[in-house]
Amino acid sequence: MKIMKFGGTSIGSAARIKSVAQLVSETEGCPLVVLSAMSGVTNMLTEVAGYLYNRNPDGARETLRRIENRHLETARELLGDERGHGFIKDIIASMLALTREFTGPLQEKIILSQGELLSSKLMELYLQQQGIHAVLLPALEFMRLDAQGEPDLPYIKSHLKPLTGEKADLFITQGYICRNARGEVDNLQRGGSDYTASLIGAALDAEEIQIWTDIDGMHNSDPRVVEHTSAVRHLSFDEAAELAYFGAKILHPTCIQPAKLANIPVRLLNTMEPSAPGTLIDNQTERGTIKAVAAKDNITAIKIKSSRMLLAHGFLRKVFEIFESYRTPIDMICTSEVGVSVTIDDTRFLSEIVHDLKKYGTVSVDLDMCIVCVVGDMDWENLGFETLVLTAMQDIPVRMVSYGGSNFNISLLVREEDKAATLKALSRNLFREC
Ligand code: ADP
Ligand code: ASP
Ligand code: MG
Numbered sequence: 001m002k003i004m005k006f007g008g009t010s011i012g013s014a015a016r017i018k019s020v021a022q023l024v025s026e027t028e029g030c031p032l033v034v035l036s037a038m039s040g041v042t043n044m045l046t047e048v049a050g051y052l053y054n055r056n057p058d059g060a061r062e063t064l065r066r067i068e069n070r071h072l073e074t075a076r077e078l079l080g081d082e083r084g085h086g087f088i089k090d091i092i093a094s095m096l097a098l099t100r101e102f103t104g105p106l107q108e109k110i111i112l113s114q115g116e117l118l119s120s121k122l123m124e125l126y127l128q129q130q131g132i133h134a135v136l137l138p139a140l141e142f143m144r145l146d147a148q149g150e151p152d153l154p155y156i157k158s159h160l161k162p163l164t165g166e167k168a169d170l171f172i173t174q175g176y177i178c179r180n181a182r183g184e185v186d187n188l189q190r191g192g193s194d195y196t197a198s199l200i201g202a203a204l205d206a207e208e209i210q211i212w213t214d215i216d217g218m219h220n221s222d223p224r225v226v227e228h229t230s231a232v233r234h235l236s237f238d239e240a241a242e243l244a245y246f247g248a249k250i251l252h253p254t255c256i257q258p259a260k261l262a263n264i265p266v267r268l269l270n271t272m273e274p275s276a277p278g279t280l281i282d283n284q285t286e287r288g289t290i291k292a293v294a295a296k297d298n299i300t301a302i303k304i305k306s307s308r309m310l311l312a313h314g315f316l317r318k319v320f321e322i323f324e325s326y327r328t329p330i331d332m333i334c335t336s337e338v339g340v341s342v343t344i345d346d347t348r349f350l351s352e353i354v355h356d357l358k359k360y361g362t363v364s365v366d367l368d369m370c371i372v373c374v375v376g377d378m379d380w381e382n383l384g385f386e387t388l389v390l391t392a393m394q395d396i397p398v399r400m401v402s403y404g405g406s407n408f409n410i411s412l413l414v415r416e417e418d419k420a421a422t423l424k425a426l427s428r429n430l431f432r433e434c
Helices: 014-025 041-053 057-079 085-100 105-112 114-129 153-163 193-204 237-245 253-262 315-325 350-357 385-392 416-431
Strands: 002-006 032-035 134-137 170-174 177-179 185-187 208-213 234-236 266-270 279-282 290-305 333-335 339-344 362-376 400-403 409-415
Touching: 002 014, 002 193, 014 057, 014 114, 032 114, 032 193, 041 057, 041 085, 041 105, 041 114, 057 085, 057 114, 085 105, 085 114, 105 114, 105 185, 114 134, 114 170, 153 193, 170 193, 193 208, 193 253, 234 237, 234 290, 237 253, 237 279, 237 290, 237 362, 253 266, 290 350, 290 416, 315 339, 315 350, 333 400, 350 362, 362 416, 385 409, 385 416, 409 416
Parallel strands: 002 032, 002 208, 032 170, 134 170, 208 266, 234 279
Antiparallel strands: 177 185, 266 279, 290 339, 290 362, 333 339, 362 409, 400 409
């Protein structure tokens, strides 16, 4: 069985829903289709909850009307009549009822789950109208978190498998939404539909997990910055994980782990060009190749210099504990005998962190930096890759270099204003493109 996930951009209008419907109905072997909410809808639902927290039910109702109109119009265009209107009005009415008695996070989660419930029902109705036997599997019946808030794979397996025993041309389910260990409605965090697809793929031991978006697969650099980029046809899960964390937004980072562990290939495909091969991600590493470059903006570098670090032990622990106490993750780290530099992207507690670090040494901060990450087979015994990367940087100031943390990456920290020059120089040197 294939799992086919379509994000909000792929089902953002009646026309888009129709082309996805055609695509899935032409897919052989009874695929399981995972859908996000229509584009922008989860944001609007977040807005609804925001109004309710701020005790502004009128604001919430106005946004709910916009969500209703968007779905009513889409349903009319899609189905040609008012057949879909009943269920849309019911869902909106249930949320309007919540605006009168809003009590907090439990109801917020219920509100956030409605976008996927709306989009999946619309798709089911349309497919059935086309004479396709599409069966909707309610995610709230099988997608569960355990007491630690992690997906409960044994539960998911045992509850999903029987549902797929039914005879059908294809199955549909909602991405993103789930229940927690107490059975309350919950979700897999923003962008979580990719995660749903991956978990379902692992639970059903699927043949392939397909993530369909509206862009042309992975590129070896950011096409918005580098003029000539090439498609990346293959990545290992480890390479994809590095890229997902460092700004290539095509695949949600959490999605990689379940597929990797279950050894199920993930394919990134383009709804605009369904016959293109896309990007295949699996457990194979191609030896001796650099695959892609990605960049992450809004990075802050912090340097702590201290002669107390020289030959001392426990210094780094003290430094890290400060970041931990402010729940601030560190992305990159470089050390020398008398200093350590780290980067963060969450600067909410920057002044507190700097204040606490001053107990241990002289602290300096560089704002508006950018991590550029080169991904590929960077096994330390491969010769020449570090040289290729660093010679590309000969005219660009580099604040930090990190190599050897994994076998798949070299990261550079540069000024944000040098990002474009860095990506272009790396493309020239690594891929002979500029
Ligand atoms: P969805 O989940 O709605 O299908 P994605 O989360 O994959 O879409 O991406 C959201 C939007 O971000 C897409 O419309 C796409 O145009 C854009 N996008 C994603 N990744 C990249 C990238 N690496 N470079 C440029 N644009 C991207
Ligand atoms: N609809 C959810 C969101 O916008 C989940 C997803 O699209 O992946 O975050
Ligand atoms: Mg997405």
